[in-house]
Amino acid sequence: MTKSSCYDATVMSPAPPRSGLREVTRRAVQAEIANTAMTLFVEQGYEETTIEQVAAAVGMSGRSVFRYFATKEDMVVGSMAQVGHDIAAALRTRPAEEPAWEALRRALDEPLRALNDDGGIALARSTLLTTTPALRAAQRQKHAQWNELLVPGITPRLEGSAASRQLQAEAIVAAALACLDVAVDEWTRSGGEKPLDELLDAAIAAVRG
Amino acid sequence: MTKSSCYDATVMSPAPPRSGLREVTRRAVQAEIANTAMTLFVEQGYEETTIEQVAAAVGMSGRSVFRYFATKEDMVVGSMAQVGHDIAAALRTRPAEEPAWEALRRALDEPLRALNDDGGIALARSTLLTTTPALRAAQRQKHAQWNELLVPGITPRLEGSAASRQLQAEAIVAAALACLDVAVDEWTRSGGEKPLDELLDAAIAAVRG
DNA sequence: GCCTCGGTTGTCAGTCACTGACAAGCTCGT
DNA sequence: ACGAGCTTGTCAGTGACTGACAACCGAGGC
Secondary structure, three states: OOOOOOOOOOOOOOOOOOOOHHHHHHHHHHHHHHHHHHHHHHHHOOOOOOHHHHHHHHOOOHHHHOOOOOOOOHHHHOOHHHHHHHHHHHHHHOOOOOOHHHHHHHHOHHHHHHHHHOHHHHHHHHHHHHHOHHHHHHHHHHHHHHHHHHHHHHHHHOOOOHHHHHHHHHHHHHHHHHHHHHHHHHHHHOOOOOOHHHHHHHHHHHHHO | OOOOOOOOOOOOOOOOOOOOHHHHHHHHHHHHHHHHHHHHHHHHOOOOOOHHHHHHHHOOOHHHHOOOOOOOOHHHHOOHHHHHHHHHHHHHHOOOOOOHHHHHHHHOHHHHHHHHHOHHHHHHHHHHHHHOHHHHHHHHHHHHHHHHHHHHHHHHHOOOOHHHHHHHHHHHHHHHHHHHHHHHHHHHHOOOOOOHHHHHHHHHHHHHO
16 A cells, blocks of 8 residues: 555656756755665665665655655666656667567667766675665566567567567567566676676677577 | 565465365365455455455454465465466477467467457456556566466577577567557457457567567 | 745554453363 | 463554645745
C-alpha cells in the first residue's frame, strides 16, 4: 500500500512545470541529497542507512527528502531515467538505413564512455548496485523503461508487418540491454579494469554468433 | 532495513530439512495461502490487499503468513524458483554437442507448454504480474536467478577460454530470457491467443537475424 | 514598506510490510 | 504418558512512505 509513487521519480515534477529558478535550486538540492546519500550508502551500506540519517546529514527533515525522491532507491538509480532518454536521443541521430543492432550499439557508445571515464564514482555506484538486491531490482525497473524508450527508434529499421516489427524491436532492444547488463556486471567485477566496450562487443557477438 | 530475508523464499526452508510429513503439510498450507492471496489480488488489486486480509482469509495470523512466505511478492512469484530449477534440469538432459541456443530453446519447451496449457490461471497471474510494478520487479529478480542457474549448462557448449565462455554464456542466457520475457508479455497482451512458442521463436529469430 | 500569493518546510499522526521474542499448544517418537 | 521439536498467536518495534496542516519565505502589486 506504500510507495505507489504513480509517476516515475527523480524528475518527479510532472504536474507543476517549475518556473526557472525554482527548478534550478530544486535540481541542486536533489543532487546534494543524492550525493550525501551515496556517501552514506557506500560507507555503511544501503539497508543499514535510514532516510532519517540521510535527512540529518543534509540538514532537513525526513519528510522533505521524500519531496525530492519518491523512494529511497531513487536516490541511487534516479538519474538512470535521464540516461535512458539520452540513449534514445542518440539512437534518433543514427542514419535511418543503419541496421538495428548497429544503431543500438552506437547509441550506447556515449553512456559507455561516460561510465568508463569517471572510473571512480561510476564504479562505486555500480558495485553498490550489484551488491544490494533492492537496488538491483530498482535498476532493472529503470532498464525496463529504457526498453520502451528505445523500441520506437528500432522498429523503422526492421522488415515485416507492423505487429511483427514491434515484437522484433522489443526482442532486439531487450537482448541488447541484457548484453549491456552482462558487460557492466563483468566490468564491475573486474574493478573497472576490463574495457567496457570490448566486453559489450563480446557479449553481443556471443548472442548473435 | 526490512525484508533482508537473506535466503530466497517460498521454499524458504534451507536450515531445517523438514522431516517427511511436516514438509507435506507445509507445502499444502503454502499453496493454500498462495491461492487465497492470488484470488484476493486479482479481485481487489495487489497493493490494495494487505497481508492481514490474506491471513484472515486463510484463518491464521499475519505473523504466521510470514512463516511461509518471506515477502508479500513471493506469494505470487515464489513458485518461479522451482521453474528455474526445472529449466536447468531440462537443459542438463540436452545432448552435450547441441549448440547453446538450440539447447536453451528446447529447455524452455516444457515450461512454455505449461503456461500455454492451463490458460486461465497462468494468464491471470501473468496479467497481474505485468500490471503491478512491484510484482514485475520481483519477477525480474527471479529471472536473474534463472540466469545463474542456466549459465553452467551453457558454458560447455561454447568455445574459447574459460573466462570468455563464461561471459558468452551469461550473454546468451540473458538474451534468451529477455526474448522469453518479450514473448510472454506479448502473449499476455494478446489474452493468451497468440501461440507462445511461435512468439518466442520470432523473438529469437529477430535477435539472431 | 506592506501584503498577498505560490511554493517549501517541519511536525504530527497514521498505514503497512516485516522482524524478534516469548509463551502456549500440538505432534511425534519412545 | 512424556518430553523434544515444531508451529502458532501475541506483542512490541523498526522503517519506508503518505496525508494534512500550519508556519515560513521570497517575489510582485499596491
